[in-house]
Amino acid sequence: MTTATLELDYFRAVSLYRRRSYERCAELCNALLQAGHDGHVQLFATKEGHSEEEEAQQQQQQAEHDAGRNSRFGSNLQRIGPRPRGVAGAGQDSGASIMMPTWLMEGVWQLKMRALTQRVYLDDLEVDDAGDEATEEVEFERIATAARPGSSIKTAFQPRPLTSQRQQLAKSRGSGIAHSSDGRLNSSRPGSAAVARPGTSLSRPGSSMGGGARPASRCGTASRVRATSAAAFNVGDATSKLYQASRLNPTIYAERETLVKALFQFLYYHEADVQKAHSLCQAVMEVQRQKTSGASSGASTFSWWWQQQMGRCLLALHYPRKAEPFLQQSLANFPHPDTYLLLSRLYQRLKQPERALLLISEAVDTRPFDVTYRLEQARIHQAMEQQEDALQLYRLVAKLQPINVESLASIAVGYFYDNNPEMALMYYRRILSLGAHSSELYCNIALCCLYGGQIDLVLPCFQRALAMATQPEQKADIWYNISFVGVTSGDFNLARRCLQLCLTSDAQNGAALNNLAVLAAQGGDVLGAKSYLNAAKDVMPEAEEVTTNLQFMDVHYKL
């Protein structure tokens, strides 16, 4: 092993990173890190004894420049690295083992960090936390990582759109239902005339499905992706202790400009430790503040990037008001698309969708053909329950970018709820022909077929959906929707079975419990119905349907 071979290995690792083979890149990095560890290379130690003279010479100036910093932090910085077993400097010029240059070690360290980050990277702006208002206080993990709540429970009671049902859909439906029923066990009566909203399943997640390498991560399985695979990847990795976020002291790294941004992303995206990422942000901004005051130039303001990340963290930590000034400043410094989207998300969080619209239209004015902003506009309109405007915008997006699955799916949903399942089917088939085939899509097609009268296709589509479903939530949703086939065809036994299967996949499925209650009540088992309803009530205390049904039972049955 010579330095050259080490460097060549490093090159290979970089090349793998460039080709997006992050796993292999990380493996190679592991080997290198292990080698460096065996050679007692100190990470982030002072750079004094560099082996090559020319470097040392050139370093001189820099070393002086950095001297203060290094002596202050040098010892601390070692804390993250593997502790050198012997005297660290001893191996420097002994020819016995090849010394890995410190810069190389650091490079490998950073490369692996980047690779790990990229591997699980998930655009937090694609994550839909619209439904989280109620759980504003819950910690970050549940929100940002729980990608789009696949099928929010709130969307229950109707043939259920798989992923990505907006909350307002539930709301609007809820209001529509209350009076559409004939009294008994009203809305929840499956298959009653009440509006049946099919899935927007593909709406947003789908947009990446066609083109992205991470379709799975955006379809509501992000938490899984991160929680399991990211962790599992560290198992058996001897160098994993180099990446322990818990041992990291933000103030130490804040001054390492070359590293700190990557570190931030690692913390935020890979470790999902927003708290830590936030404190890193704070430390960096503190350093910047000191610098500007010291330099007295005054010209250099904070970097927009850090302001954006600060806003991102604060938003994720549910401090939208605190995040606002940061994002505003960042936007004033540099009009990054992410900043626009973050701000828009923030205004929606603050229940000021008009303001969000205003902001986005600003961006749209400068870049009228950028679908990113158009989509955001449409989403805001949808969140404001302005279906017409939203659909208009989705159509525009579909025109600008005919492969945009989200817009297609949203239009399809629009048609479906407009009692036009045939048109919806057309759009879904278009999505299918784009190459995106997922269990949600098949499920939606099946629902369209069911309501469009193409009965022969219903069960095959559901079968396909079931065959493709991998997550228990998906399975639960599909079984739930199949139960509607049973209900529409009058085969209540089938419906009951399906709902029970749904419960085996997801025991917390309140909608299924509620519908089971209705079916039980129809079968004459009032006590069973009551207990199902109570179970449903436990799962989702604020659901209107359950409450109504319980009240109905109280009134009409002596229990």
Next chain:
Amino acid sequence: MSLFNVCSWWSAQCSDPGEEYDVASLLCARFGLEAQEKDYIIVGSQTGQLSIYYPHRRGYDATDLLLETQMVAPILGLYAGKFSGNVRNENANQLGVLLPNAIVIYNVLAIGGLAEHGAQLRLQLQAEHKFQRVAFGLCQGHFGQVKGREFFCVVHLDGTLTFYEQDGISYECRFPGYRALPAPVAYCERTDSFFRFSATWDLQCYSYQDLSHSLVTKSSYQPTWTQCVGEGIVDMRVVQVKENCSYIMILGERNFISLDDNGKFNFMLKLDYAPKCFHSFVVGYYWEPGARLITAIVSDSSKLHLYEEANIIWAAQWPRQSPAPVAIQRSNVQGLAGGIVTLGAKGQLEVGYLGADPFQFQVQPLNMEELSFAQAHKELQQLEDEIKEAVDVRDMDALNQQAADQVRLSFSIQPEACDDLDTLLLDVPADVAVKELPSAKGLLRCKIKAELAELQLAFQMPNGIRCSQDTLSFVDVAAGSSHEFKLDFYIAELLHVHSFKVELVASFVSPRGIPRVIQQSAHLPLSMFYRPCQPQKAAGIKLTYSITSRHVIPKLSTFFGEFLEEHSDAHALGLQLLCPGLEKQSEVITVVAAKNSNRIRIQSDYVETFAMILERIVERTLQLDSSAGLIKMEKKKPKKGVLNRCVERLMAAPFIPAQPILHRIDVHHETQQSIRKQTEQLEDLWQQFKSLQRQLQEQSEGEPKEALTMQIESNYDQLILEGDKLVEIRRDERKQRCDLNCAVALAKWIIHALNLEERVVNVVSSVLSVPIEDWTELSWEESMAPGIDMLHHFGPLTRSKSTSTHGLLDANASSKDSFDYSRFRRHFATLFDRIVRLASTPAAINTAEVTAQPAAEEKPPPQEQQLQQQVDEIGNMQRMLGDKGLPLAPPKRRTNMSSSLEAVEDDEEYDEDDLREDVGYRKDYGATDEEKNPANTKKRSEWVNEDFELPTTEELFSDLGIWW
């Protein structure tokens, strides 16, 4: 858009099929070898394979490969340009091959082909520049805007640049600051400057002037401008789009970014896919108007997106779901202008074009067999049957039988105790090991007949006893496998043991998810716990059992054979309890068999000694009797009024040593109280500790801390002290719990053999269940209180019917919050009283009848007859009692009160009430229901549950409206 394909025009597999290709491994260039030359495609792998292709027509042809050679080192990049000054042909380009430690410049020479072999190329070494550091990439261009020649600079992994101007001039640039990840460097000819992507994710622009001068002046490198890109980049390219403007196209990890050469952002497009590689080019000539800037971006899911500036104009899919290419170029090859040349990571080289071939997305056919309805119906039926079978619990016996068939267990414990226990191996505590107590050996054989998903075998032993393997778990057990385990049972704690029964619980789940449980039990040898000693003449507690079964010889050897020599007819046996083995007292129990009668007397001063002896007597009698097979103890639901069937075999004298038992309860309760007190005290101390700590925290720097620290220290010491005390009390409590266990078990065994109604026995036994349990929130007394209370007020032991149940319920409700120990104790005592009194009354009749025929023992046949008769009589009487409710009360009351207990001093209703038909949980509270209209009574009989089982939910619910 993506309905269209990228159509393949020409494709080849490069010589190295491994994953050895990168974005820099592909080069499309001309070398100026002939007049009408088109692009050559050069591919170099990281294993050192270099190939040059020259596609001639559609489809790959062997003659398209013009050169294939193996380099000595990996090829990191391929470049073409006018790298050498001394070439004759001005149009000629040289090929630059970047190796890890050198850049080699080759002249490419063409060799005309003979016949059909086609042309060939040859490489002629032009120059080689070696360097120390491993290279990362290369940036070439007309540095300094020289015409006709190109310079290049090598970007090293550590971020330094080595510039090579021609004729051997070279110098190195080292940028200040740390450099960790290498990133490409691009050169813009228009402004003669370099763009470097810094480690802080900024794009920095350095002019060539500065870079070349700084070496001389050693001034620090100051970028002309810096722009924050804010993300890692995949690749970067400079394209001149207008006369006065070049664009820097950057493919970021998330965005597609374009800046002009003055550092102004052109656009920033958020990508909703993962980009892999890209190529930007200008269609038309930049000096002419109408030149279009086109960018092709390949996504990770093999889609090609074409943008004009930032607007998408086309998207296409590679037809096979092949992995996305790692490098893309646009090239004019022979026969196809503007072909898309792509290179996959494994060396798949392809020239394609954007065809109008519709993209056919083929959904894989779902492999579904034609559904035969009959078949499906049959399967469904089968499944349903299985489900039904699995969840049907009506016939528990059959289920258990089936379960026992599936897992055949044979569990036995050797009847002899042994002494060769390996105390070290089994980790017996030293204080126990010192005593050298005997242990027992057990053997468990299990044969699994059906496939099981999970199987767990757990042994349940009384406190203090341990098994060498107390839980065994298996997963995915194959059918037909069998296991055998040798087990050691030994005493691990010096506690009073209340039972010598070891229960084995086998619970298993079949692959279909059906759970079953089977139980078996075996008995530890008594010699593990007792050793024989001198019998005692007198003792504090005396119990008497009379063996009424004629199959059991009322001799000591029947019951305690292990302690007696064979055929010895000793009538008294003294046994000393081994287990806690305290120094001060030897706990001796004496068993005396009456010489001429069928009675056995057990006497001891210590309550703790009884439990196992009684258990042995009762169990052995029942066992011997049922093995004789006269009366089957079939598990029928006991009917009301039926006498305890145990009595037919042995009967205990109606006496319960209530005082000692209550004493044990008292002690246990006191300890519970003191634990609670101790915990509270600890809590207080802990609060104090915390507040002191907080004070210390809040104290400002200047103030002296000594006083506070002293306080904290003393507080801490106290905390530890009290904590130790608590541990001590807990240990005591454990001992007392075991004592109480023994006491309760004693009462239980007596009641088991009392002459009472069977259901009474069952109810009381189930209330007095051992081992007792203490919870942190609820002590045993508190958890028992409602049950005892219930027995007190309702059920067969009710005192009188005149008591208003309504009021009692209210009292119950009020006493729910505060547990009243004295009340509990009183109830407990009266419970024993009543049981004894109740038992002594019918027993008196019984004994009276027995004494009426004193010769019963000598003449078996008559006795049998008589027994039969007796049973009948009792049955009849009870039935009569049951039917009518009251009539037989007076005679009963008249029966002799021979027992040592005080006479029944209760009012007349007492007995009637006991035997009233539908005593149960009383439903008719208050005076309103007194009339007992027929409807009401009917309803009641529906729900009143004589067996004292919990009412089923249906029963509960059907009556809820009235009851709750």
